[in-house]
Amino acid sequence: xxxxxxxxxxxxxxxxxxxxxxxxxxxxxxxxxxxxxxxxxxxxxxxxxxxxxxxxxxxxxxxxxxxxxxxxxxxxxxxxxxxxxxxxxxxxxxxxxxxxxxxxxxxxxxxxxxxxxxxxxxxxxxxxxxxxxxxxxxxxxxxxxxxxxxxxxxxxxxx
Numbered sequence: 001x002x003x004x005x006x007x008x009x010x011x012x013x014x015x016x017x018x019x020x021x022x023x024x025x026x027x028x029x030x031x032x033x034x035x036x037x038x039x040x041x042x043x044x045x046x047x048x049x050x051x052x053x054x055x056x057x058x059x060x061x062x063x064x065x066x067x068x069x070x071x072x073x074x075x076x077x078x079x080x081x082x083x084x085x086x087x088x089x090x091x092x093x094x095x096x097x098x099x100x101x102x103x104x105x106x107x108x109x110x111x112x113x114x115x116x117x118x119x120x121x122x123x124x125x126x127x128x129x130x131x132x133x134x135x136x137x138x139x140x141x142x143x144x145x146x147x148x149x150x151x152x153x154x155x156x157x158x159x
Contacts, residue, residue: 102144
């Protein structure tokens with residue numbers, strides 16, 4: 001009588017082991033698929049970051065080209081370029097305020113000035129005072145901003 005019980009228990013144990021082995025194999029396969037998917041997502045994210053960086057660099061170049069050609073006011077160009085420089089990866093930024101002090105100073109002058117609808121809603125005297133301050137800063141920093149614009153054109157020149 002012990003013989004059939006032993007055979008039954010061994011058969012049952014083998015079935016349990018086979019089931020657990022199948023389950024473990026399935027989990028390993030799922031883990032492998034998950035790692036593969038994460039790798040693909042990381043690759044897509046890296047590619048997206050590179051595309052964003054290229055877009056920022058091209059935008060900086062285009063704005064600097066417009067400032068250099070006189071198609072864009074110095075204050076507007078400085079504001080836009082400063083914002084874009086801050087969107088570059090940290091290892092590519094460097095000490096922006098010391099690398100581009102004229103653009104930084106212009107940004108500091110105009111960063112809090114209202115634009116669009118807020119500008120239209122303020123008094124004419126406030127708008128005139130801000131325009132005077134902006135134009136004076138443009139005049140004072142023009143040579144420095146133009147030199148920095150040339151520096152940026154060389155830095156971000158398309159290959």
